[in-house]
Structure formats: structure tokens, C-alpha cells
Amino acid sequence: MAASSRGISRTLLPSPKSRAAIAKRMAAVSGEMTTAAVAEMEVRHPWFSELDAKHRSWITLVAQAGIDGFVHWFSSPEPSPPSTADVFGSAPRELARRISLYQTVELVRTTIEVAEKQIDELMPRSDRPVLQAAIVQYSREVAFTAAEIYARAAELRGAWDARLEALVADAVIRGETDESVLSRASALGWRSSADVVVVVGPEPEDETGVAIEGIRHECAKAGVDMLGAVQGDRLLVVLGGDRIAEPEAALAVVTRFAGIFGPGPVVVGPPVEHLADAARSTRAALSGYRAAVGWPNAPRPVLADDLLPERALSGDGHARRALARTVFGPLADSGSGLLETLVVFLDNNSSVEATARALFVHANTVRYRLKRIQEVTGYSPSDARDAYGLRLALTLGRLLPDGRDSGRG
Template identity: 55%
Template sequence: MNTHDQDARDSSGGGQDQPEQDRVRAETVRRLERSMGALGTAAVARMDERLGWFRRMSAEDRSWIGLVAQSGVAAFVDWFRNPVRGRPAITVEVFGTAPRELTRSVSLQQTVDMIRVVIDVVEAQVDELAAPGGAQQLREAVLRYTREVAFSSAKVYARAAEARGAWDARLEALIVDALLHGDREEGLETWGSALGWSHTPVIAVAGETEGEGGAKVLDDLRAAARRLGHDVLAGRQGSRVVVVVGVGDRYPEEELPLVAAEPLAGLFGPGPVVVGPAVPDLRAAGSSARAAVSGLRAAVAWPDAPRPVLADDLLPERALHGDADARRQLVEEVHVPLAKAGSPLLDTLSVYLEHASSLEATARMLFVHPNTVRYRLSRIAELTGHTPSDGRGSFVLRIAVALGRLEGAA
């Protein structure tokens, strides 16, 4: 039956003339008004009986739902009393009684289940509630009202989802900003919990956007990370985008940062994409985010860097750009182990680098056999993870040794 046919039947009253129809409606309204309290109570009792999720709710939320049910019955009676009003204003009259937070406790499907229970309770008593000759009129009014409630429910949840999405995006940006500036870290876990954050360890990824597409890049990064089963926070400062990702334990520890970041790298704009080191939890994610952003600033000094590239692989460039953490890390990871191993290694490395990586020239300057130089160079690679004969490795070692000497001189 279409809306026109239904409205025609409503107005016809099943063959009754208008005065008789109005009399029957008025009597039905009086009966409904006397039964409103009982209908609301019966609806809540039926929900408690049939809906397990309702039984498991807190007393406060159950009370709010009961109030919504009562408001729904009252709004229906008011609309039935004045049919000339046309479509009922359900969003305000029914859902306006409950706090917005209730949409987090009750899903749209649960709301539909609740509506069905309330309507079942009313429909089961139509014959008793309606005045003689008004049962069909009341039944059709209930069906029409049910349809409007269903549409209004969808609107309420759509608006709540839109508002929650905007709020979540603002909260994500706030967390990322706090991580980068190192302030308010005591509240990070609480903020993360508000967004459903649960996965550890955590990495940060920094890159650039192009033109006005920053919002789309953020949305794409969030969607891609969530498809991979990650927790994700994303924020943008100008053209720079920083993504903090909780990746779980699905990756080997030694491969974690790069393997987790690779599926996301292609979603950034042109230019370098830098991955901060893995940290144990969101509270410690500031160090990873700051390393990633520092690496992004300094990556211009290494045009041939891979994409994505680890922030730790950009330590020399970061140190030259003024990153104190990178300077300290280079000294601790390279210069300190060499110094502890004894002067022959540091002396051999210095001479080797000064003589264009020539074994023979280094051996002559140190008055040792070339095999001795080879052995010392292999020990240097073992201790630092950087090979002196490799172009990139020699650059890292040269910067680290220079920084170590500067620190010792200071």
C-alpha cells in the first residue's frame, strides 16, 4: 500500500463519515492517554524480557531508554490527536529526551529492536485501546508512526556518527600534537582509550601532502591502517602529515617499523616518508614521532634515501640539522663502542677514512699488515653496524666519530 492509499484510508475511517470518524478518534485518544503510563511500563518490561543487551546495561542507561520509550508513546498519542500536523517531529519529541552519549551505549540495530518491542506492545492492545470502530484507524496510525520512528532513528545515528567522526579527528590531531611537543603525555593513555586504542608496540610515520588533499590523505591513511588491523592516530601540520600506528605483535621485532609502514607509504604525497623507531606503548610514542619528523626535515640531505626510510638511518643528516637526540644516539651507538674497544680501532678508522678507504695506505700509515687493517675494519662493522668500505657506512662513521670527539673536547 502506498502513502496516498494509506492516507486515504486514514481519512475515510473505513466508510465512516467525518463527524463519526472524529468522535471515534477522540475516544481512542482518551483511552490512549489513560494507558500511556501502563504502555511505557509494559514496553520496558518486555525489553527486559526479550533483549539481553538491555538487561546487561547500567541502571542509568536503562532509565534513559525507559524515558525514551515513554516519550515515544506520548509523542504518538499527541500526533494521533492532531493528525493535521502531518509527519510527526520524532527526532525532537522522542530522542531529544536522551543524552547524546546514549548513542555510544545503544547501537542502531539495538534501537530498531527496542522500537519493535514498543510497537509490539501497542499493537497487542489495539483492540482494547481503540474506541469501537477505531481499531483499523489506530492500527494504521501505529504502522505509519513506526515508519517515521525508523527514519528518525537512522538520522539520529547518522548525525551522531558524523559528529563523533569530527570529534575523533580533532582528538587525534591533539594527541599527535602533544606527542610532537612532548607535553601532557600523562593524558595520552586516557585519550587513546577514548578512541579505542589497544595495540602495541607503536610506530610513527611522517610524510608530506600535496596541495589541498591533506584531509583525503588522512582519511586514506586511517582507512588503510584499520584494514590492516592497526590502531591509528593521524594529524596534519601544514603540508606535513604524522601518523601514529599501533601495530600489534604480527611482525618480527627486527622488521617491525619498515614492514608495518610500507603499505602506508604510497598514500603520502611526493617526497620522503620517514618511520620512527618502534616503542612499547602510546605513552612513549612521542620519541618515535619526533624522530620521524626530524628525519623528514633532514631527508633532503639524502636524495637517494629509500621510501620509506627509517629515522635511525637518517641519524647523520638529523645530527647535522641540529637534532640533539640524533647526535647523542650516534655517539652512543658508534663512537662509544669504538672507544671502549681501544684506540687501535678508532685510529684505524680515522686513518682509513682520511686516506680514501685505501687498505694499503692505511697499513703503511699505521705500520701494520693490510690483513690487520681488514680485521680491524670488520670489528668496526660488527660493533657499529656500519661498514667503513661502504659509501653510506663511511659517511655515518665519519659524522659519529667527529661528534664523539667534539663531545669529548667539550
């Protein structure tokens, strides 16, 4: 008998009459083969003994169906590829939830090895060579069938998870995070109990699912939880974990996957304390995303708070209030001449000497006050970009009552 690496060639098998006779003899001992296979599973695989009676009985049925399927295929009068679709019956869908693909492969391997051994022990010597060659081909087809079943199950689960993730992310972004949403997020692998950041960027040019999985991979390496969803032409990503508690730390994490977004700005919202508060980070990130066109040379990614001037000019009331409260208010309350020094410094083309002459103070006093302004506001008057933000903050501080915006924004 001839055999190849792909199994025995059906054209070289015995005549249909001879195959039918061999198959009949093997069918008579198939029950003993199944019993031996299940017994060997118990010996080899400790986890098999831990299964409940229902799952163990299903595996027994699968093993019996596999052996019976081989007998039926071998006895078929017309050469054809093995059809193993009925080997697993209705069990795989349930079994796939209870045992892994690796465990399934181990069970198939055990069953085939036992069947080969039983052929040598139970079948006549003249039947053994052709049966051993044939079972090689049949076992390969069984393994492919098992892999196909698990692949389909994984695809279905992946599609379901993607839909669920999109729903959860949408609810979080819109501020509709109740206990059911938190529970679903947990089911998707969200473990963070604090520190959340929302990132907004252009929709990826690559296939969306692949892009989101790429971001998830980078987040996993960074030790950060992640949810993602595409809304229109934008991709919104929700990050969680203590590693993004500070804006600069969050920026560093987003830098790892910023290239996955499509062309355009990638804006990182401010950290908030909980997933239920993510809408605040979303609001800032979306506002920054819309206003980023006003700063063409902005870094990528960029913090939403670094876009406060553009956001304020584009009509974001939260940004106007933030500039007035965090810049103008503290300077006005300092009582150390900081506000006056800043105004004069900006009005004199950022010249320290001209500012000193106008205020009748030493140039070193001006330098000290400029340093204090940076410490109080986070903006350096000597930096062109920061000076732009400070100038706008001064204007807003004067326009808004007590440095606050009483109107709607």
C-alpha cells in the first residue's frame, strides 16, 4: 500500500468490497476503541477528570462519532475527501465554551493514538497497514474541522465583543455610565477603578477593527485598560489606569499608538477620576479636536488643555472659564505685582529692560516676577506660544465677571 505525507491515496486502497469487509470488522470493535480512548484521556489529562458528567459524556460521544466516521469514510465505495462535519454534532458549540482549542487538539490526538494502538491489537494483521495509513489522513481532517469550529466561534465572539465595546464606549463618552454599562465594560476586560482619559483622533485609514486591536495591543504593553469606538469620521479611545493619572503620563501612552489614527490632530483629554466621569474628558478632547485647526503646528498627540486658547476662540465656554480662573484669577489674587508686570511685559514686546523702565524696577525684579508668573499659571511669558495664551487669558479675565464666565458655553 502506498501512502504520502497527506495520508493514503484512495486510488491505492483495496477494492470497495475489501474495504467494506475491513470496515465491518472494525465497526465490531469500535465500542472497545472508544472506551479505551476515554480511559486514556482520564490518565493523560487531569483537567478531563474535572469536567462535569455532561461535558464528559459529550466528549465520549465525539470520540465515538470520530471512530464511526472513520469507519464510514473508509467503507465508502467512491474515493472522496473525508467528511467530518458530523463528528462533533451539536457538542462543539457548548464544548468551545468549556474547553480550549488546545485541549480539543489534545483530545483528538489521544483518540487517534489510541485508535492506532487498538488497530494493532484488535484487527487482523492483514488489515493493519491500510487502516494505519488511512487513519493518518482522516485524523488530519478531524483536526482541521476542530480548528475551523473554534475559528468560527472566535470570529463570532470577536464581532459580538466589537459591537458591545462600541455600545459601552458610546455610553461612556455621552456620560450615560450606569451600573449596567460598568458591568459590560468589566466583561470586556476593563479593570481600572480610577483615572480615565479620552482620546480623539481621525478615523484610521486601515480597517477599523485591525486599528483598534493595534491600539489595544499597545495599551496592554503599557498596562492601561482601553475601550474604542468609531463615531462618524472620528475614533474615540477611552483609557484607564493609574499610569495615566498625570497629563504628561497620558500623553506618553498615547504617543505609543498615535500613528494608528488617520491624518490629523490627536487630542488627549484631561484625566478624570472614574469611568463615570469620562464625559468631562470627552468634552475637552472633542473641543480640542475641533479647534486644533487653529494651531497647525501643534504636536501630535496634543493635550486638550494645551489648546485652551483655540478652544476659547472657537466658542468653548469651559475653555474661557479655565483660562480666566487658572491664569487671570491667580495673578490678580497674588498681590505681588505679577498681573501688572505681565501686562507691561506683553505690551512692551516681551522686553525685560523696557518692562523694568516702565515699572521703575530693576531688570532682575522683572525676571523674578516672570518666573513667578510661570510658577503660578504654568505659562511662560517668554515663550511665544505661552504668551499668546496669557494675552488671551488677560482679555478673558477682564471680560468675565470676577474672572468667571457667567454665560453659557
